Amino acid sequence: MEKLKIVDLFAGAGGWTTGLKAAGHEVIWAVDNWEPAIETYRAEHGNHIDKIDVMDLSSDHEKLLEADVIVGSPPCKRFSLLNKKRDYDLSLTQTFLNLTKSKPFVMENVPMVKKIVETNLNEYGGRNYLVKLKNFGVPQHRTRFVKTNILRLDGFMPEIETDISYYLPFLDKVNGMEAFPNHSKRIEEKMSEVEPGTQHPDHRFGVYYRIPRSGVSQCIVNVTKAMTIHPKFNRRLRAQEAAVLQTFPVDYKFQGNIGQRAEQVGNAVPPRFAYYIGLYLKYWWCEKPSLDDIDAHRSIWEKIYKEGNQKKYNGYRNWESFK
Numbered sequence: 573m574e575k576l577k578i579v580d581l582f583a584g585a586g587g588w589t590t591g592l593k594a595a596g597h598e599v600i601w602a603v604d605n606w607e608p609a610i611e612t613y614r615a616e617h618g619n620h621i622d623k624i625d626v627m628d629l630s631s632d633h634e635k636l637l638e639a640d641v642i643v644g645s646p647p648c649k650r651f652s653l654l655n656k657k658r659d660y661d662l663s664l665t666q667t668f669l670n671l672t673k674s675k676p677f678v679m680e681n682v683p684m685v686k687k688i689v690e691t692n693l694n695e696y697g698g699r700n701y702l703v704k705l706k707n708f709g710v711p712q713h714r715t716r717f718v719k720t721n722i723l724r725l726d727g728f729m730p731e732i733e734t735d736i737s738y739y740l741p742f743l744d745k746v747n748g749m750e751a752f753p754n755h756s757k758r759i760e761e762k763m764s765e766v767e768p769g770t771q772h773p774d775h776r777f778g779v780y781y782r783i784p785r786s787g788v789s790q791c792i793v794n795v796t797k798a799m800t801i802h803p804k805f806n807r808r809l810r811a812q813e814a815a816v817l818q819t820f821p822v823d824y825k826f827q828g829n830i831g832q833r834a835e836q837v838g839n840a841v842p843p844r845f846a847y848y849i850g851l852y853l854k855y856w857w858c859e860k861p862s863l864d865d866i867d868a869h870r871s872i873w874e875k876i877y878k879e880g881n882q883k884k885y886n887g888y889r890n891w892e893s894f895k
Contacts, residue, residue: 581644585612585836591846601635608828615825669696679719686717701725709844711736724869745822763806794838819844
């Protein structure tokens, strides 16, 4: 299979890069503009990341020209449901699409972006999908918008087996890597009333949610801004534990203070999802079927299903056994 040269724009902590490397590809360049995320990326993947405002790039940049495929996840804060003014900023999304006009690309973002892109940026090519990441081995109810001019992500895709119980033993491996959060006795008592996979029965404490012991969890977000409770203990999930449920290696070297690390985890593309996209790219590159060739894309997903279900997340940086 071909090892592709990939550029990772808006790379963050390296979720895309981690999964694509696991699938056997080479990420030749990464770009971000937030120092804590850049430090994390360098600690894990090396110095091929630059601090650049993507809006300052042009499509004839030598690294973009060298790339076989470009991936990216433009920041999505303004697309939150909390933005009541609906004053969406499409500049970063549009910049990404301008930079990838003549290249194979995969763009990931929050679900709300799909309708906005279809309404305001309809002139750009490719197809638009809402995908459930639990179908890609990520143990969460995490739906994402994907725009691409390569992949078919239609309903004929096989579902990759996913259960959070496979990941929970790796939470114990995090011990000693990050301090435990401190809670008052009253908070701990309220936490003890929350059953696995549910929110607190009293609506006043409805933000309290305990990670389930089987099935899939609700979407993992910045754990310093949400009361996501450990499946066994009456305490908030630590950022490094949340990273495991995002399918990062247990000992991934997130940099920065606790709030910065938690934000990197919550914003990240889960590497397990990126891994399956990376497998798809390998098969796609060999055949290069058109987007209209449904049978060819269905065949690719059948191969990925067979290959991906045989190769499990192993919790560590040894991605050879993961891929």
